[in-house]
Amino acid sequence: MNRKRKKAVLLTGIILFLILLFLVEKQEKRQETASMANAFLKEDEGQQEASSERSETADATPENPSGEKENREEKKKGVSSGQKGKIALTFDDGPSPRYTPILLDGLAERNVKATFFVTGENAEKYPDIVRRESEEGHLVGNHTYHHVQLTDTNQEQFREEITMTNEKIREITGKEVNFIRPPYGSWDKRYETELNMFPVLWDVDPLDWCTENVDAVVKNIVTKTKENDIILLHDMYPSSVTAALQAVDILKEQGYEFVTVEEILFD
Numbered sequence: 001m002n003r004k005r006k007k008a009v010l011l012t013g014i015i016l017f018l019i020l021l022f023l024v025e026k027q028e029k030r031q032e033t034a035s036m037a038n039a040f041l042k043e044d045e046g047q048q049e050a051s052s053e054r055s056e057t058a059d060a061t062p063e064n065p066s067g068e069k070e071n072r073e074e075k076k077k078g079v080s081s082g083q084k085g086k087i088a089l090t091f092d093d094g095p096s097p098r099y100t101p102i103l104l105d106g107l108a109e110r111n112v113k114a115t116f117f118v119t120g121e122n123a124e125k126y127p128d129i130v131r132r133e134s135e136e137g138h139l140v141g142n143h144t145y146h147h148v149q150l151t152d153t154n155q156e157q158f159r160e161e162i163t164m165t166n167e168k169i170r171e172i173t174g175k176e177v178n179f180i181r182p183p184y185g186s187w188d189k190r191y192e193t194e195l196n197m198f199p200v201l202w203d204v205d206p207l208d209w210c211t212e213n214v215d216a217v218v219k220n221i222v223t224k225t226k227e228n229d230i231i232l233l234h235d236m237y238p239s240s241v242t243a244a245l246q247a248v249d250i251l252k253e254q255g256y257e258f259v260t261v262e263e264i265l266f267d
């Protein structure tokens with residue numbers, strides 16, 4: 001073999017080796033991509049499963065564990081509103097100039113009555129909304145003037161907060177106020193006789209104020225609510241308003257009737 005030929009053989013060898021190296025690497029990469037895609041698909045499947053679980057349980061209640069399916073069956077049987085009993089939606093801290101009107105539209109569309117525990121401060125700022133609440137058949141209650149919690153040291157101030165708010169609401173709606181939701185549930189029985197005010201606490205607290213997750217709030221409401229329950233919500237957040245209306249649709253379909261707290265407590 002002469003020198004030239006040797007060189008050519010060596011060169012061909014190197015080229016072949018490089019081609020081989022390139023092919024091996026390509027194959028490895030393809031496998032890697034395939035396994036990545038597989039992992040991604042699996043993850044996606046998992047999410048889909050989780051979300052279908054969510055939508056299944058969204059319609060389920062203790063009495064109705066299978067959710068939607070049973071609803072449809074009940075519909076066939078002809079469930080009339082009120083067959084499952086009365087329940088009351090309550091909305092605290094408002095009115096909100098942005099979200100309360102949307103809620104009122106939604107409640108009117110569904111012919112549902114609710115109770116609004118407004119602060120005197122917000123009633124003063126948005127009297128038209130408070131008037132609308134009252135005119136559309138909702139009950140307007142007291143939530144103190146400045147959202148004050150009753151403590152051992154502020155009893156006189158608390159009494160003033162109540163009377164100031166009662167006067168404000170009466171001035172706007174022309175109606176006497178006899179129901180109060182004491183902020184944070186702190187209450188002293190002596191105000192009941194002294195001020196003729198009846199405290200309204202709650203049975204179902206879906207913690208709507210601390211999440212923007214509408215599905216979670218709806219699920220919380222529909223799974224926990226039973227006959228004669230009072231449900232605590234806040235008309236200050238868009239997610240609460242959306243969740244409230246979705247829960248109304250589900251609970252109405254299950255046969256519940258929505259009334260004001262007055263009807264729950266005194267009927």
Ligand SMILES: [Zn+2]
Binds near residue numbers: 092147184
């Ligand atoms: Zn409050």
